Amino acid sequence: METVPGYTGIARALLERAGARVGDRIRIVQRDGRVFEGILMPRYALSAKPIIVIKLDNGYNIGVRVDEHTEITVVKTREAILREAAAGAPAVVPLLEEQPPLEKRPRVMIIGTGGTIASKIEYETGAVKPAMSARDLVEAVPEIGFIAEVSAEVLMNILSENMRPEYWERIVDAVAKSIAEGFEGIVVAHGTDTMAYTASALAFAFRGLPVPIAFVGAQRSSDRPSSDASFNLISAVLVAARAPFAEVTVVMHGETGDTYALAHRATKVRKMHTSRRDAFQSINARPLARVYPFERRIELVSEPLQRRGEQELRVMNGFERKVALVKYYPGMDSEIIDFLVDRGYRGIVLEGTGLGHVGEWLVDSIRRAVENEIVVVMTSQTLFGRVNMNVYATGRKLLAAGVVPGDDMLPETAFVKLSWVLAHSSSFEEAKRLMRENLAGEINPRHTVDLYPRWPH
Template sequence: MSYKKLAKSFLDSANVSIGDTVKVEKEEVFYEGILLDRSEDADDEYIVLKLDSGYNLGINILNAKIELIKKGEKPKIQYDSLEIEKNSNKMDISIISTGGTVSSIIDYKTGAVHPAFTADDLLRANPELLDLANYEVKALYNILSENMRPEYWIEAANSIANEISDGAEGVVVAHGTDTMHYTSAALSFIIDTPVPIVVTGAQRSSDRPSTDAYLNLFNSVGAAKSDIADVTVCMHEGLDDNYCNLHKGTKVRKMHTSRRDTFRSINSEPIARLKDSKIVKINSNITYNKRNSKELNLMDDLESKTAIIKSFPGIQSEIIDYHIDKGYKGMVIEGTGLGHTPDYMIDSIKRANEENIAVVMTSQCIYGKINMNVYSTGRKLINANVISGRDMIPEVAYVKLCWALGQSDDLKEVEKIMNTNIAGELSEKSSLKHFLN
């Protein structure tokens, strides 16, 4: 137990252990719930209860009283193995975990949360999945998604390719939401796939009443069984629990810190809508690759010495010079408006080009496409050989530049790759109907 000193003495006074149901009185207010464990470095004056509502509550124990209501069950160290025979009438789906909220399950007896790293764990947490497919579930990482790195994208792509080579008819990648759209873009460029690859996650943990983990995973398996053989992201469509949207992996972005419908298609529309693990609508305006229309192929060379630089009032050209001097091979500039930086930065950008460093321009506006032909600064940037990112969001342009530099170190070839629509990342037209209302 992580409770020590004051907290431990407080709990010991009533013979209370983790998993027990208790009542705590504090300033004439009563709280009843299951005692949860807590982190080792937590404040010693607090305990944590899981309330009947499903939410966790920290309570300061100073001047509080505690009463044991019911002893809880002891946590199991290991579950007995499930023996589930493959059903020849069901498709074979692989689930690869990289970490994140969607990859965890809750033991409501003890409040403990642990990664669903095995098929047994996953199916215990979501038994309805058994009705949909046969499964192989593997843990690739157990990391917070902000710790993702380009080399991890390569490992993930190879793990997915191995699953497909071994007979997987669809792959679901469980991922933390913060950098999910980077990973979906990377997989889109690295892998030519004959089967669906669906990236999913959760905004709310599985121990909360408002969790989105189950619906996102359930519909992601449905998408992995579909005929849409692209890299996609499957997440909540709205704030209720009815539908999920399937977004193209290069046209999606996290737009809110905590809302369950945070993922939106940018400068595009979702490919499809899902309900109850079935596709209920396919968008006829969006093109996609169909199952078995491509041979499995990996192009997994990346250049990690690539950066995103955000333009802002007062930015200094030394930022560009710093990246040149540190040996960076490419830079994506998140410019203002139609794709601009202050004109005093142009000499440093020219220097980057002279030293064979690719510079790509995008816009911090997110929606719409850049056009460096409209204003004089933009035309100067064109003359400095800045590559247009067109309607790619900065994150996708960054990932694509990492990938393009992995394919070639010739700037002309890199520019050609950046201006070629590889995985649906470039649109011919920008429509106002795609703007987020």
């Protein structure tokens, strides 16, 4: 067996000179005095860059860029570490999986679309790179090579606040192409700001999905070794390669530590914090699965809508642009609704109050919108819970005006769904009917009391 599998060039030469073997604890001293210490990992060689991969004591792998001035020493051999561990010493013993034979690893495609995850993996330089190719991701996070036979493609480089329906359509096409080519799972690297919108766009566009799709991003623009990018990417590749479900998911940190990530159903997830690593949370639903990247383990939390291989790929791409999401506030002027009607909008998602209300002075404008065959859907700005427009007079007036109740759909999901529905229905009535149907898990018919988070007080 090779002592330093995957290493070439100067990296290989340095390791051989030091007598280091994979599994040994080594110390790397750079010319500028920086010191890295950890377990030497095998390299999944996609490129010939002079990088040595070590596993730090915190469980993360990092890639250290080396040159002829780098000094490497073996601190402790693998045998000594295992001996001490057997005797009860608190040694770090990484699971050194043998690289599985190529033909056994599932084929996963990573599609890069932009965002923070593509700007922060260069541990060795400390620099925040503005745009990194998906191939660079593989380079920087070698562990994904053990999980899957990874291919990578940079589809676009868009900050996610600049995402819009035309890009959703391009991503749908790219993912469909990869699935048709036989990839067994797809990872979409995406900025976090609007990741949930794009992910749910894919959930509606793929009416049949034979493999999992995992959206992934990074919350922090930082050069820290504990950046969430690699943790999330490993988790997403694991979901794409091995998850039993064939759904569109968002895979991001589950808590502030590095224990597990969560795979959220795309239509039920929302970015709930500006900066925390565990910003993404399922609303009105439990996540689909907990994902333990270091243990290579996926634990189902919810029943999947469909399992891997159950369905044939059916793509219904296309999103109507003339759809608006309108959040209600006290005193909101009805001229805002009138404006949308006059500008030819075809759909309006209202984010009303409570069980699904708006000020009564808007009812006439809303009725006029419906008479113009604009689909008007009601959701709630409370986010949690379910719209019920039969309880109070205002709700009943809005129902009478033709508003479609959005059940427990997130306002953002209802917006994406309406955009999709309007592009794929042949009549106003069909569009309204489809908005009430549960197409991609966007409606959870049964809420348990434990779905509500526990608040700090």
